[in-house]
Amino acid sequence: MDSIAIEGGARLNGSIPVSGAKNSAIKLMAASILTDQPLRLTNMPRLADTRFLGELLRHFGVSVTEGHGEDGQETLFDAGDITSTFAPYDLVRQMRASFNVLGPLLARTGHAKVSLPGGCTIGARPVDLHIDALTRLGAMIELDEGYVSAxxxxxxxxxxxxxxxxxxxxxEHTLMAATLAKxxxxxxxxxxxxxxxxxxxxxxMMGARIEGLDTDELTxxxxxRLNGGTWSVIPDRIEMGSYAVAAAMAGGEVRLTKGRPELIAAxxxxxxxxxxExxxxxxDVIVRRDPVxxxxxxxxxxEVYPGFATDLQAQFMALMTVAEGESVVRETIFENRFMHVPELARLGAHxxxxxxxxxVHGVETLKAAPVMATDLRASMSLIMAGLVAEGETTVGRVYHLDRGFERLEEKLGACGARIRRIRGAADEH
Known part of the structure; x- marks a missing residue:
């Protein structure tokens, strides 16, 4: 099991390109099932989660071809021939969003059997809403031995x-299914x-008729039928925000390029x-801070968008561990999303x-220690804390991190971070 080691104390100076959004890419990948024509997604991130979903799509008979085009990394999806509508547990358990293939498969073929999902343990996050919505669209659904048959x-x-x-x-799930509903x-x-x-x-772009963009009511x-086409994945606001906080924590000046600054205004x-500053x-977003x-x-x-994103809560908490005074972090989206707190405490956070x-009672310094990632976003908070902790911090179970951050060591290392991956390291504690 890989781990990442960070020697604290280095300032960050340079630029970091923002990748395509994981949370958008995986839903656009699922949408490729809705058409028998090729869908080309550009600005595609290469992550564990996109790889997992690509494997599941191939299981259905979808052709998935990765490449490099004028706009960077791209992937071509061709679901011209759906050969299976069964999503087994071994493929779905690796990522919750895999469950969102149910609606597109059902809308396209009239039937599907999909395992209930796995993923990060940050609360129950039940799929009841998904199932209820599909039922209201006329689906007949049975639950049996961990599978949803529709x-x-x-x-x-x-x-x-x-x-x-x-x-x-x-x-997202209901939206995709409804595009082909009568x-x-x-x-x-x-x-x-x-x-x-x-x-x-x-x-x-694929031919769907949807009204209410960016509102709380979609028609x-x-x-x-839907057509194929080419679409560029939106920049990843969570990655952009995470590196912004990392730059603020370590000090120095970092330019985040190819982003959408308005998406992280909160x-x-x-x-x-x-x-x-x-x-x-x-x-671009330029982050400056004198660490003195x-x-x-x-x-x-x-809060829900456009409020403060729950996926940036752990990162901001890490920043507050070394701020002067006491801050209060309230989590209203997911229960059980403070699992990173004991790990930050190992580094001296109060x-x-x-x-x-x-x-969060800010302390002047953090001290290095072996810590363990508990979920995707919490992993990044520990990396950030390691950037300022005295000594070498080792973060274990970074497979969580690999699900959502592309080329992390390369991007931070290019800005001066002393960071390296340790391949196949055993759990630290």
């Missing part, structure tokens, strides 16, 4: 669906994340409040957790 022999039918709470996954579907209390907007625009007029506003230059001056403690509360609220 049929719609006469095709799916449009419906008015109001989600009981905002769910990104359920919104009649009109209305999704109320839909999520508004940029990745959903990316999916809406790609589906529209989908079903069509008989984060950069809080960073400025804490004393970080942020400059927006077109699509301590940052100020700032409170955050995670954090008290009460329910969905963590009080």
């Amino acid at each position: 049929t719609a022999p006469g095709g799916l039918r449009g419906a008015v669906i109001e989600f009981p709470f905002v769910s990104v996954g359920a919104t 009649g009109t579907t209305v999704l109320k209390r839909a999520a508004r994340e940029p990745e959903i907007g990316d999916l809406v625009q790609c589906l529209t 989908i007029h079903g069509v008989e 984060l950069t506003d809080k960073m400025i409040e804490a004393g970080v 942020i400059e927006i230059d077109g699509q 001056r301590r940052l100020k403690a700032v409170d955050i509360t995670t 954090i008290e957790v009460h329910g969905n609220e963590a009080r």
Whole structure:
């Protein structure tokens, strides 16, 4: 099992290109099932999660061809011949988002059998909303021995669906299925994340008829078939925000290129409040900080977009561990998303957790120690803490990190971080 070692104390100076968004790419990959024509996705990240989903798509008979084009990394998906609609546990368990192939398979072929998902352990995150929405679209669904079997022999039918709470996954899943349903579907209390907007625009390019882009109510007029085409994956706002926080934590000056600065406004506003210098230059974000001056403690509360992203909560908490004063971090999206706290404490952080609220008492210095990644985003918070901790910090179980951050060591190392991967290292504790 790989681990990553970081020698703390190095400032970061240079530029980091922002990759395509993982959370968008994997849903666009699932959308390739909806058409029998080739779909080319450019600005594609090369990650463990995209590799897992690529394997699952190949299992269905989809041709998946990786390449390099004018816009960088790209992948061509050709679902002209669906040879299987069965998604086994061994393929689905590796990533929760794999479950989102159910709707596209059902809409395209009229039947599918998909394993219930696995993925990060950051709360229950049940798929009940997904199943209920597909049922409202006319699917007949049975749950048996960990599998969801769904049929719609006469095709799916449009419906008015109001989600009981905002769910990104359920919104995306239902949206894809509804594009080929007969009649009109209305999704109320839909999520508004940029990745959903990316999916809406790609589906529209493919011939879908969707109204309500970037609003909490989407109207989908079903069509008989979708076309192929070429679409560029939106920049990864979580990666962009993570490296922005890393630069602020280590000090120095880092330019994040090929991003969408407006997508992380909730984060950069809080960073400025804490004393970080942020400059927006077109699509680039420049982060400056003199590490001699301590940052100020700032409170955050995670919210649905455009609020503070839950996927940046752990990273910001790491930043606050060395800020002056006490900050309060409130998590309102996922339960059980403070699992990184004990690991940060091993590095000398002083954090008290009460329910969905963590009080972070800033300390002047962190001290290196072996730590263990608990989920994807928490992994990055430990890398960041290692950048400033005295001595060498070793982060174990970085397979979590590999699911969402492309060429991490290369990108940070190019800016001066003393970071290296240790192949096949045993668990540290």
